[in-house]
Amino acid sequence: MSEKKGGRKKASSTLPELKTNFLEVLRDYTAGDPMREEIRWTNLTRKEIVERLAKSSTPVSDTVVKQLLEEHQFVRRKARKVLAMGEVAGRNEQFERIEFWRNEYWDSPDPILSMDTKKREHLGNYYREGRLYTQEPLRVYDHDFEHAADGVIIPRGLYDPKRNVGHLYLGLSCDTSLFVCDSIAHWWFRFGRSYYPRARSLLLLSDSGGSNDCRHYIFKEDLQALADRLNLEIRVAHYPPYCSKYNPIEHRLFPHMTRACRGVILDCVETYKQLVKKTRTSTGLCVTVEVIKKVYELGRKYSANFKQTMRIEFDEILPQWNYRAIPWSQWAAFE
Numbered sequence: 001m002s003e004k005k006g007g008r009k010k011a012s013s014t015l016p017e018l019k020t021n022f023l024e025v026l027r028d029y030t031a032g033d034p035m036r037e038e039i040r041w042t043n044l045t046r047k048e049i050v051e052r053l054a055k056s057s058t059p060v061s062d063t064v065v066k067q068l069l070e071e072h073q074f075v076r077r078k079a080r081k082v083l084a085m086g087e088v089a090g091r092n093e094q095f096e097r098i099e100f101w102r103n104e105y106w107d108s109p110d111p112i113l114s115m116d117t118k119k120r121e122h123l124g125n126y127y128r129e130g131r132l133y134t135q136e137p138l139r140v141y142d143h144d145f146e147h148a149a150d151g152v153i154i155p156r157g158l159y160d161p162k163r164n165v166g167h168l169y170l171g172l173s174c175d176t177s178l179f180v181c182d183s184i185a186h187w188w189f190r191f192g193r194s195y196y197p198r199a200r201s202l203l204l205l206s207d208s209g210g211s212n213d214c215r216h217y218i219f220k221e222d223l224q225a226l227a228d229r230l231n232l233e234i235r236v237a238h239y240p241p242y243c244s245k246y247n248p249i250e251h252r253l254f255p256h257m258t259r260a261c262r263g264v265i266l267d268c269v270e271t272y273k274q275l276v277k278k279t280r281t282s283t284g285l286c287v288t289v290e291v292i293k294k295v296y297e298l299g300r301k302y303s304a305n306f307k308q309t310m311r312i313e314f315d316e317i318l319p320q321w322n323y324r325a326i327p328w329s330q331w332a333a334f335e
């Protein structure tokens with residue numbers, strides 16, 4: 001076995017016996033992707049491989065094991081959420097429609113908002129992923145029982161891609177369609193109407209489920225009331241089922257918020273608020289945060305005559321995912 005400069009053993013020049021033993025050690029601890037033969041992984045650590053090689057009469061250092069892993073294309077990676085769990089008819093066509101509307105709005109005086117609700121957070125002395133520099137160990141509950149929580153935070157996010165600004169609205173009760181619409185109204189009256197003074201329409205990009213479910217008429221009724229409240233046409237384009245990860249907010253805002261909060265114990269709303277407000281990126285992203293204390297009712301139903309009187313216009317192309325709410329001020333001209 002040849003030596004590298006500095007006295008370290010070079011794995012690529014090791015004896016055939018070492019390579020054979022190395023592959024034999026990995027054989028019973030290697031799994032793979034049933035759909036792709038070239039993808040393999042092992043659940044052994046380098047230390048465990050070193051110990052097993054020593055028992056097979058070919059002892060080597062941790063550095064040599066690292067080189068052997070690289071030589072056989074075992075690289076340390078983590079799983080990535082990129083595979084859709086299902087396919088739906090019209091998926092690709094809907095992506096083309098979303099791209100069309102984004103281009104139309106991008107060169108107009110009208111705003112675009114990408115929206116979604118982040119996973120709810122329970123307030124209290126609960127464990128959270130991540131590490132911090134501390135002078136003493138952080139001691140938290142050994143179970144995440146909800147009954148011990150001091151409250152709940154429901155983060156409704158709005159991302160403005162034109163200005164690269166995130167807006168987070170923290171609900172304290174439950175995630176409903178009315179909470180969605182109130183969050184948009186708060187954004188419009190505090191920021192939107194000054195950012196976009198000539199706006200006549202608003203493009204909302206969202207997923208197809210949850211409180212803004214494309215199938216629920218209660219969301220459409222609340223959306224129509226919002227259009228009247230803002231005196232603004234609201235166009236909605238839903239991402240198809242299983243495709244919410246393509247919504248801009250999912251990769252332009254939420255990951256940076258998560259990183260800002262890693263490891264911190266969320267003992268109160270103010271702690272979460274201050275952490276998220278510090279979210280910054282090198283590309284200029286910043287975030288505003290507001291708490292909405294209103295208590296929202298679960299299980300609301302849309303009005304009995306809403307379908308007959310609604311001012312929701314569905315597109316001819318994929319109407320289940322593309323429609324707009326028209327305010328009273330524009331309805332007469334539209335008819």
